Amino acid sequence: MPAQTNITPRSKDYAQWYQDVIACAELAEPANVVKGCMVIRPHGYAIWEKIEDDLDRRFKATGHKNAYFPLLIPLSFLAKEAQHVQGFAMECAVVTHSGLRAVDGKLEVRNQLEEPYVVRPTSETIIGHFFSKWIDSYRDLPLLINQWANIMRWEMRTRLFLRTTEFLWQEGHTAHATHEDSQAEVLRMLDVYRDFAHEVMAVPVIRGVKTANERFAGAIETRCIEAYMQDGKALQAGTSHDLGQNFGKAFDITFQNKTGQREHVWQTSWGVSTRLVGALIMAHSDDEGLVLPPKLAPIHVALVPIWRKPEEQARVLEVAERVAKELREDGLEVVLDDRDDVRPGEKYYHWERRGVPIRIELGPRDIDAGVAMIKLRVVPEGTDPKAAKKTIPLADIGVSIGKELDAFQAFLFERAKKRMHDSIVKVDSWSEFEKVFADQGSRFVLAHWDGTTETELAIKEATKATVRCLPYPEDVPGFDPRETGRCVKTGKPSAQRVLFAKNY
Amino acid sequence: MPAQTNITPRSKDYAQWYQDVIACAELAEPANVVKGCMVIRPHGYAIWEKIEDDLDRRFKATGHKNAYFPLLIPLSFLAKEAQHVQGFAMECAVVTHSGLRAVDGKLEVRNQLEEPYVVRPTSETIIGHFFSKWIDSYRDLPLLINQWANIMRWEMRTRLFLRTTEFLWQEGHTAHATHEDSQAEVLRMLDVYRDFAHEVMAVPVIRGVKTANERFAGAIETRCIEAYMQDGKALQAGTSHDLGQNFGKAFDITFQNKTGQREHVWQTSWGVSTRLVGALIMAHSDDEGLVLPPKLAPIHVALVPIWRKPEEQARVLEVAERVAKELREDGLEVVLDDRDDVRPGEKYYHWERRGVPIRIELGPRDIDAGVAMIKLRVVPEGTDPKAAKKTIPLADIGVSIGKELDAFQAFLFERAKKRMHDSIVKVDSWSEFEKVFADQGSRFVLAHWDGTTETELAIKEATKATVRCLPYPEDVPGFDPRETGRCVKTGKPSAQRVLFAKNY
Structure with missing residues (x-):
């Protein structure tokens, strides 16, 4: 079948442009027959393979080992961590039967399972179960595991690579003896992602801390890297979570410390997915189609x-x-x-x-x-x-x-960095804030916020812009986290500016 | 957790020995909480990664490209190829709902799907659907695709690596303009598997053709490589299928040939899985534990x-x-x-x-x-x-x-080859045949067979031995496929000896 050749210009319809670039480069296509899923075609999969190879080397160089855990998770596991189940229950694919039979020439389900399973939406729970078996002493820590796997989250609005019901990813899962150790791991892996984005994807990112509202369900803190897309929107390209002792307690993962007492472990998890391919496309491509950095070009x-x-x-x-x-x-x-x-x-x-x-x-x-x-x-x-x-x-x-x-690799990075830096703007009035985000508009806005989820949601409701993160100062030119002020929406006191943008 | 250290000798209990070797080397463990699944631990997964790397290079060198297709398959797809659905319907995990809700503190399923999906037990159907969209002209052929993926088949009796409800594998799927081309592909990929087994796994194998009874559901011919395990049993280590035009017709995959007429494509599929790790363990290990060929040793x-x-x-x-x-x-x-x-x-x-x-x-x-x-x-x-x-x-x-x-690599191969060759025996009487396979006994037996499924099943019923394949003569010393005779069970005329063994 000849590939599509027509590309809608970015200026005319950015969303259509994105789809056209993917179709013309034969990277992927919607599966249609399977709700919200995609087929990753050879040219697109070759990019993902290069992403995997490079990241895998970085994970191993930082002491992590790959393993593989079951696709299916017992319903009761999901229920063990209260925040976690709230975050994922609505979007879980559920396996209820283990066979089919033909009835009047039509296939029907048979063998109902005693306890249904969900197809993993993420693996903290099933991995927590095995960590509790493997960890017994401080000598077993840190335990540094990574898994390359497919994940399923039933999404209503899907978009190739960026949001699909099934996607491919890696998920790091680690357990540590102290919170200090697990916090260091969270920072270390976020920097691994940042380095990868800069050196390999040629996509500049801003590291930061998520608000409570945007946190991973079950984490006590979520850090992220946010990338700038050409339409001014942000794309969360990777996350690194401090899970505290939440899963340690839910799954009773304990170790004997050096003084002979039993403690719960401190855990982290961190992941990036095939959405990186979407970030890559949106960051570099133009009206003539796909543009790839040499380090990821098949x-x-x-x-x-x-x-x-x-x-x-x-x-x-x-x-x-x-x-x-x-x-x-x-x-x-x-x-x-x-x-x-x-x-x-x-x-x-x-x-x-x-x-x-x-x-x-x-x-x-x-x-x-x-x-x-x-x-x-x-x-x-x-x-x-x-x-x-x-x-x-x-x-x-x-x-x-x-x-x-x-x-060329360096040129693409500098071009993308300039675009991002040119986009960053400090906004101090609500009318100006609304103007930036009017219609399809978006850019990287540094504005004061009163720190409440209520205001965060009100701003989102009014403008579709969200707090992307409390950014690392060294990643944002001209940003001083010590500068206090008044919330752009409520006028209440603000401890620091945060990064707002519409997002994918 | 300290690893298990006790290994039951092979001579005492071969099945227990196999489990002990895996436990002591910390290769994998039964998941238990997920029916028939396993966790592949880092040392086991590192072996699988090496298998993947080497095979992937061989697939690419023979012109294949990797892609990724959805995990879930609509029920109606499975029903399209009559043989295929018969072969897999009984062991399919079925997704029927897309969410959960808490009722009285317990999680219950919600959002029943209009059409259930099965978790892929193999991907001929879903890939056939996309091939029908991608193939239009003889210029699009051959289409040579491979997928690395997880697979689910609800198994009653599971054994680590050898037979698990979920396993990891690669599945090649190719489409060709002529049967001659697709047949050549079937042979080519079987030889890729043979070369890999010999050169990398140091496991000698016998190539052969499966009987109709042992054929892949939906294939017109299945070829295999059979490996010899230390207890005299065979392990099917890889298969390569000639699918004829069965899926081409079921999914209407057609192309315009050079003279302008539309024809159905000819297809193949071929695969190996994490069961290769089981083959590796059984072929080389001893009462002191795991033995690995250097080319796959982490x-x-x-x-x-x-x-x-x-x-x-x-x-x-x-x-x-x-x-x-x-x-x-x-x-x-x-x-x-x-x-x-x-x-x-x-x-x-x-x-x-x-x-x-x-x-x-x-x-x-x-x-x-x-x-x-x-x-x-x-x-x-x-x-x-x-x-x-x-x-x-x-x-x-x-x-x-x-x-x-x-x-050491060469020594392991020679040792395994000698074991296999020493095992091969020609058997011409039923009493002798029964003796070889009495109790736990098995070896590689060349015997005459009348060619009927009825006799094949009767032999299996009586001895648990099955026809492993009609072997390639060059792979079996002293075997002459032109030698006719009388069936070891029925005495009816036999066109050639075939290879019998008990199998994993």
Whole structure:
């Protein structure tokens, strides 16, 4: 089936643009036949695999080990932590039967289970159960586990990658002897996520602490990284939770300390999901389609050989194959597009829409001159279109392309960072606040807030903007958390500005 | 929690031995609270990750791409292929509701779904649905997709890794323009599995064709690799199915051929699962615990420093750390066991039970002599226990250890191959056949069979032995498929001998 090629401009309909970019790059599609689910197609899954690989290395380097726990969770487990069940009960898929039978040619359920199971919406409860078996002494701590798994949350409004009934994720679950230790883990893993977002996704993020209202159900504190999308909205890209002793007490996870007394463990959990792919798309892509940072691009280079006369074809292809081989030996993924029933222009278009960072054009005259023409997927705004193409020597082409990819990775990060920083604004009056968030508007707003959930919800009700976090000062230029003031909505005293935005 | 340390000898109770090996190595444990499920613990999961990595490379090298399809399958999809639904309906977990509510402090299900979903027992149906959307022209073929996923089949009798309600696997799904192409794919992927089993798992397998009775539900032919376990039983380690046009017709997957006509595609599917970990354990382990081939061992070397006087400790540890660093730079996983409250003997025992291929002992006198003592996890039967330890120079220790690991990998394969070949026997009388399979007995038996399902089932009923496959002649020494004869049970004419064994 030929892929969709039409992309609605961002300025016209941002939500449609997002869907079009995904369709044109063949990253994923709605499953439709399975409520709110998606199919992750090969090009989209290849991005997720690169995300997994890099994060997995970072988790292992910080001492975590992977394990695998059951998909199904007994109903009674979910009920054990009061906050937790409140947060997830409404959106759980429930398994009630263990077989089917044909009745009058139609399939019906059979074998009702004594106790239903839920498909895991997150695994604190089932993992808590096993931690209680595995942990006995302070010598068993810290216990640092990660799981790569599928998760199911019955969502009403779904959007590819960003919010789907089933999604893929990793969930870290750790247990510690002291609150000091578990708090350090929460901070450590949040920084792992921040480093990954910056270094690999080229997406700048703001670290921060969530309000009580936005906290994970069952946590005593939730920290997050918030990313800036091109429409001014925020996307929560990862969270790291201080679970205190809540699950330790609910699942009776205790250890004997060095003085021989039994204590409940202190726990953390932290996760990122396939929604990172959505963040990636929204942060970098443009009206021509997908844009990917080289470190997550399944294909780094699209090599398009060009010939007019048949006798040129063999000669150009021979050199093209040599170039492709050289680049592959440097660890790059190269597609040599030698289709002979497709014109070069169509090929350019095809690979552009799929976010390939660099295109190499190679024709007979280039070969005679010992050069190739390259074009980056994106050039800085205002670049003369003619200057967008560069000529590079064929000798040592691997080194040149490597440098171009590094520079492209850095360019995307700087561009996204500038967008985010340009967006940040301090707002001190309610009328101005309403104006920023009117209609589809959003940006990163630093405003005073009286600290109550009541006001937070009233602001959301009025503007759709929410408190994204109490940001880390070093992540927000010009932000001083010591600056007190008056709540933008109620005028009551405020201890500090917080970050507001509409969000995905 | 201290790990179990007691292992029942194989000769006493093979099934208990298997469980003990797993418990002592902390590979996995029954979930109990979730019917028939298991928790894969970090040491077990690390083996599975290595299996995944290697196979994934092989799939990609043969042109396959990974994708991800929904966990849930609409009931109506399952019903579309008549054989398929018969094969799986009895063991499907069924999702009937999408939420919970608290009633009198107890959780109850709410939001009954219009159409229930099954948790995928395999994905031919849901993938078939999407193939029908993606395939339109012969240019879209072959379509070569693989999925890494969790699977659920409600099993009555479960056994860690070998048969669990939920398991992890990969499932390849491909579509082709001709039966010739799809048949070639079936053979190609079976050989990928065979190569992996031999080269990486060090487990010899026999390739073959399944009987109609043992065929995958919905396939027109199923091929398999059968591995030999130490108790004489067979373990089906992987399958590759020729699906013909069965799912193509059920899901209306058609393409326009080069002459402009529409045809149904020809499909294959193939898979291996976490049961490979069970095969690995049963093939190599012994009464001292887990034995692992180096290519799948999460830890290659356990380095145990030895000191008596406190003043020796620092000196020995310094050299041990240098050795560990050198080995790690060679890409080996090394654990330096420097616990100072555990005696060396206990450490040896600890790492032996976890299947670490090589132990290095390093004491002050070794260092003075510029050597280290090594011990392989297993030595050839009949080796003088004193000769089981070797002295190797510290200079170039990385090269020496690398050679030892290669030799150990080869040794395990040869040992397992000899066991399998020694087991194979031709049996021509029913009384002899019954004797081989009496009580717990099993071996690989080549016997004549009249080719009917009726006789196959009668033999199974009488002896618990089943036809494992019609083997590839090159995989079975002394086997000539042209040799006709008389069925060992009925005396009716037989076209060829087939492979019988009890199986897991």
